[in-house]
Amino acid sequence: MSDTVTLTIDDQIVVVPEGTTILDAAATVGINIPSICYHPSLRPPAICRLCTVEVGQGALQPACVTLAVDQTVVKTNTERVQTAHKVILELLGSTVDLSDAPEIQTYIKSYGANPDRFAGGVSRQFEVLVDNPFYIRDYSQCVMCWRCIQACADDVQYTYALTWGKRGIHSHVATFFDEDMPDTTCVFCGNCVGLCPTGALKGLVEWRMAHPDG
Amino acid sequence: MNQKLERFAIDLGNNGVHRASLFWLRVFVQHAQQGVLRSDEWVEIGLREGSTIPGLNVNDLAPRLALLANYELFQAVRLKDQATFSGEALASLDWNYKYNLFLLPDIDQDSLVKWLGTLWQEIGPVSPQGRALEKLLIERDWLWGTGVPDRSLLLEILLEAQAIYGGWLPRPVVTRIAHALNIPLADVYGVTEFYTMLYTRPVGKKIIRICEDAPCAMRGSEKVLAALCRHLQIKPGETTADGEYTLEPIRCLGLCDHAPAALVNDTRHFELTPERISALLLNEPRHSQQSNKIGGLVKVALANANVVDPTSLDEYQAQGGLAALRKVFLQGMTPEQVVEIIKASKLVGRGGAAFPTGLKWRLTAVNPSTPRYVICNADESEVGAFKDRVLMDTDPFRVVEGLIIACYAVGAEQGFIYVRREYYSGYQRFRHAVAELEKTGWLGENIRGSGVTCRIAVRRGAGAYVCGEETALMESIEGRRGFPRLRPPYPTSHGLWGRPTVINNVETLAKVPPIIIHGGTWYNSLGTKESAGTKLFAVSGSVKRPGVYEVPFGVALRHLIYDMAGGLFEGRELQGILTGGAAGTFLKPEHLDTPLTFEDFAQVGGTIGAGTMIVFDDSIDLRDVLTRIGQFFAHESCGKCYPCQIGTQRQVEILDRIQNGNGRPDDVETLLELAQVMTDTSICGLGQSAGWATTDAIKRWPELLSVAGSRQQGSR
Numbered sequence: 001m002s003d004t005v006t007l008t009i010d011d012q013i014v015v016v017p018e019g020t021t022i023l024d025a026a027a028t029v030g031i032n033i034p035s036i037c038y039h040p041s042l043r044p045p046a047i048c049r050l051c052t053v054e055v056g057q058g059a060l061q062p063a064c065v066t067l068a069v070d071q072t073v074v075k076t077n078t079e080r081v082q083t084a085h086k087v088i089l090e091l092l093g094s095t096v097d098l099s100d101a102p103e104i105q106t107y108i109k110s111y112g113a114n115p116d117r118f119a120g121g122v123s124r125q126f127e128v129l130v131d132n133p134f135y136i137r138d139y140s141q142c143v144m145c146w147r148c149i150q151a152c153a154d155d156v157q158y159t160y161a162l163t164w165g166k167r168g169i170h171s172h173v174a175t176f177f178d179e180d181m182p183d184t185t186c187v188f189c190g191n192c193v194g195l196c197p198t199g200a201l202k203g204l205v206e207w208r209m210a211h212p213d214g
Numbered sequence: 215m216n217q218k219l220e221r222f223a224i225d226l227g228n229n230g231v232h233r234a235s236l237f238w239l240r241v242f243v244q245h246a247q248q249g250v251l252r253s254d255e256w257v258e259i260g261l262r263e264g265s266t267i268p269g270l271n272v273n274d275l276a277p278r279l280a281l282l283a284n285y286e287l288f289q290a291v292r293l294k295d296q297a298t299f300s301g302e303a304l305a306s307l308d309w310n311y312k313y314n315l316f317l318l319p320d321i322d323q324d325s326l327v328k329w330l331g332t333l334w335q336e337i338g339p340v341s342p343q344g345r346a347l348e349k350l351l352i353e354r355d356w357l358w359g360t361g362v363p364d365r366s367l368l369l370e371i372l373l374e375a376q377a378i379y380g381g382w383l384p385r386p387v388v389t390r391i392a393h394a395l396n397i398p399l400a401d402v403y404g405v406t407e408f409y410t411m412l413y414t415r416p417v418g419k420k421i422i423r424i425c426e427d428a429p430c431a432m433r434g435s436e437k438v439l440a441a442l443c444r445h446l447q448i449k450p451g452e453t454t455a456d457g458e459y460t461l462e463p464i465r466c467l468g469l470c471d472h473a474p475a476a477l478v479n480d481t482r483h484f485e486l487t488p489e490r491i492s493a494l495l496l497n498e499p500r501h502s503q504q505s506n507k508i509g510g511l512v513k514v515a516l517a518n519a520n521v522v523d524p525t526s527l528d529e530y531q532a533q534g535g536l537a538a539l540r541k542v543f544l545q546g547m548t549p550e551q552v553v554e555i556i557k558a559s560k561l562v563g564r565g566g567a568a569f570p571t572g573l574k575w576r577l578t579a580v581n582p583s584t585p586r587y588v589i590c591n592a593d594e595s596e597v598g599a600f601k602d603r604v605l606m607d608t609d610p611f612r613v614v615e616g617l618i619i620a621c622y623a624v625g626a627e628q629g630f631i632y633v634r635r636e637y638y639s640g641y642q643r644f645r646h647a648v649a650e651l652e653k654t655g656w657l658g659e660n661i662r663g664s665g666v667t668c669r670i671a672v673r674r675g676a677g678a679y680v681c682g683e684e685t686a687l688m689e690s691i692e693g694r695r696g697f698p699r700l701r702p703p704y705p706t707s708h709g710l711w712g713r714p715t716v717i718n719n720v721e722t723l724a725k726v727p728p729i730i731i732h733g734g735t736w737y738n739s740l741g742t743k744e745s746a747g748t749k750l751f752a753v754s755g756s757v758k759r760p761g762v763y764e765v766p767f768g769v770a771l772r773h774l775i776y777d778m779a780g781g782l783f784e785g786r787e788l789q790g791i792l793t794g795g796a797a798g799t800f801l802k803p804e805h806l807d808t809p810l811t812f813e814d815f816a817q818v819g820g821t822i823g824a825g826t827m828i829v830f831d832d833s834i835d836l837r838d839v840l841t842r843i844g845q846f847f848a849h850e851s852c853g854k855c856y857p858c859q860i861g862t863q864r865q866v867e868i869l870d871r872i873q874n875g876n877g878r879p880d881d882v883e884t885l886l887e888l889a890q891v892m893t894d895t896s897i898c899g900l901g902q903s904a905g906w907a908t909t910d911a912i913k914r915w916p917e918l919l920s921v922a923g924s925r926q927q928g929s930r
């Protein structure tokens with residue numbers, strides 16, 4: 001049939017409809033490719049690069065946006081892929097407080113990643129922002145997956161309260177001139193809080209339980 | 215006149231009170247009956263009348279409250295309970311209630327009306343800057359492009375507004391621009407945060423930007439910076455208390471042939487020394503802004519450089535300029551024939567990636583989607599790269615001619631030139647060239663009766679090396695942060711606004727007119743079999759004559775470095791050459807006889823890239839060079855993908871500690887692994903290449919970064 005593709009992922013034959021991503025194709029045979037920024041409800045920004053896999057003999061490709069191509073061979077566990085995933089996790093762990101991100105911690109353990117290798121440099125340090133009655137923002141726990149920014153804009157809510165401040169290692173989620181959330185266009189829909197993969201966005205009530213004096 | 219009103223007038227004159235206060239006073243006086251007006255009517259009328267005055271923000275509460283509270287002109291009586299408020303209490307009125315507003319008895323309404331009328335005529339409700347901003351937003355500049363989405367003008371408007379407001383963008387200005395262009399506030403703020411040359415805080419009248427990348431650092435830019443810090447008593451990045459100077463270390467300015475170099479606002483300063491900082495402080499350089507050392511064996515792209523007045527279309531034509539355009543338009547060449555000549559020439563992209571130009575044009579031309587676009591990438595910002603700067607400064611007409619031909623070849627009616635903000639003279643040259651060609655009918659609708667339409671918009675970046683990456687550049691033209699896009703799809707099918715787009719480097723386009731005139735065979739016969747034609751090389755660093763040299767492919771590297779660039783200074787020996795710029799690789803003295811071709815360089819591990827050659831003699835600490843290259847990438851990373859966002863920073867941290875003698879035993883191994891992962895997983899060329907120079911240096915000089923090696927060097 002012309003509307004399916006057949007490919008090999010880690011020695012397993014996989015048949016999926018045309019237009020399926022490698023990430024989804026792998027999932028059909030129980031291969032879980034790790035990822036952080038990917039969320040099925042949002043357009044994949046493909047920025048965490050944790051889902052990169054080897055396609056054929058070429059460069060590593062992000063599985064979340066790369067489509068499964070007929071008769072190709074995909075490998076998710078070669079040494080090159082493993083090294084890439086491990087180093088990315090180490091970089092992240094050396095930069096962000098991941099204490100409230102159990103999924104990423106599991107990845108770190110399973111890859112044997114050692115964030116201390118890169119420790120001691122610039123890391124994400126922000127004051128916790130408690131500026132509205134609904135949720136708090138603790139950007140020292142932010143992994144910059146862009147989910148909140150995308151959900152606030154064209155992917156879900158069309159509210160456009162969020163953007164990026166600065167760039168490079170110093171980039172962070174920001175509002176217009178860093179104004180408090182109630183002064184922005186935020187409608188407190190809560191989508192961003194629900195999508196946050198770490199403890200960076202949290203319901204105020206939940207946060208208060210751990211920080212009664214905060 | 216009343217003393218209170220005099221104080222108000224003085225404050226207005228000194229900008230001590232917002233001009234909108236004058237507007238609100240006028241509304242009151244015009245509509246009050248016997249000196250009384252109800253608060254809700256006052257506000258309602260004001261909002262209605264004010265919305266018709268361009269530049270006046272009636273929604274801003276502050277000017278209204280300042281008028282009420284600061285000048286003892288009014289008294290308010292709450293309708294509900296007749297409670298009376300006056301003086302500063304008026305600033306904190308609860309506006310959920312209604313009030314009767316009275317003029318205090320010592321203010322005579324009739325004379326106030328007269329006085330106000332004069333003041334309104336003299337000053338008006340909008341500052342001169344506000345008026346200029348409104349003019350900018352309404353009229354816009356035709357040179358920014360016609361028929362493009364409003365958002366696309368964002369960067370140009372922010373830059374122009376910044377010039378109007380003394381070098382920075384106050385928050386209300388950003389708000390106004392966002393409203394005028396119909397862009398979310400947060401998006402506009404995100405843009406101002408991305409580009410280093412947009413400021414949302416006050417800056418000095420003179421911004422002194424000193425280059426701190428390797429070619430300038432090798433020649434002492436750090437000492438100049440230190441001398442300025444001492445003199446101005448500020449730290450790098452700070453502004454003097456009197457608001458005169460802001461001192462900014464900056465990444466490569468593309469003035470490596472005049473190292474160490476600086477910009478003071480838009481004026482170039484060459485060959486700085488700590489003893490001569492007064493020229494910087496006064497912003498009075500004692501040299502021409504355009505002195506370029508050029509040379510070489512052939513003159514294809516550089517034919518007019520330093521010969522023809524770059525502002526004179528007549529002189530350009532006298533030297534044979536526009537002959538290619540005449541041939542294309544007036545002798546009836548088809549777009550297909552143009553593409554065929556370029557294909558036959560075997561011209562490849564000169565921005566570094568060496569993609570076949572003819573193929574790129576063909577892929578775009580055959581894509582059925584329209585409109586199509588062509589972009590001239592004049593965002594040259596790589597460390598040690600300055601050959602495009604020389605081309606656009608000395609011969610802008612040639613580049614524009616090449617661009618018009620490219621537009622014709624692929625069926626594009628709108629071309630763009632995207633110039634890095636640091637190249638202000640290049641921007642001016644292009645604007646002038648486009649305006650001249652427009653005036654003489656070589657651009658616009660139905661060019662010289664050929665039925666072809668072509669317009670060219672000249673756009674500026676605002677301080678971001680990553681915007682030289684083609685998809686980031688397109689994002690920037692579209693008015694966004696310069697985040698590179700995921701590829702595929704590629705620009706030839708999904709470029710600007712998702713349309714088929716050709717993006718060519720300045721040098722590539724400069725080669726087009728001579729190829730059209732003399733033919734493809736002529737051009738590719740100039741080089742070797744696999745490297746066709748000529749190439750511009752920008753040589754800087756430890757050589758006597760840093761400059762731009764054009765040679766046919768196949769000439770030996772030694773010839774370029776020693777004969778053209780003058781070789782090394784007396785008593786110095788060659789240590790290495792960084793080929794291809796910061797994202798390049800090193801060659802050593804034993805490689806000097808390598809022919810300058812893609813194939814020969816590939817064999818010895820050199821990089822032709824965009825033609826950047828930074829030469830290091832034996833006095834240079836290569837670890838310092840590598841650290842600076844690391845800083846460059848960390849500074850210029852857009853922050854989109856994790857490996858580059860964090861990896862470039864970790865790389866420079868490790869290089870830094872090695873240089874300071876604090877290296878750890880496994881640092882070299884870590885650097886190599888990190889570089890490999892950045893190459894494997896980064897989205898764009900910036901992250902992919904950020905570790906190349908370090909990796910290559912480790913290969914060439916295994917001891918350089920090892921703990922033992924760094925101790926040895928450190929103790930020297």
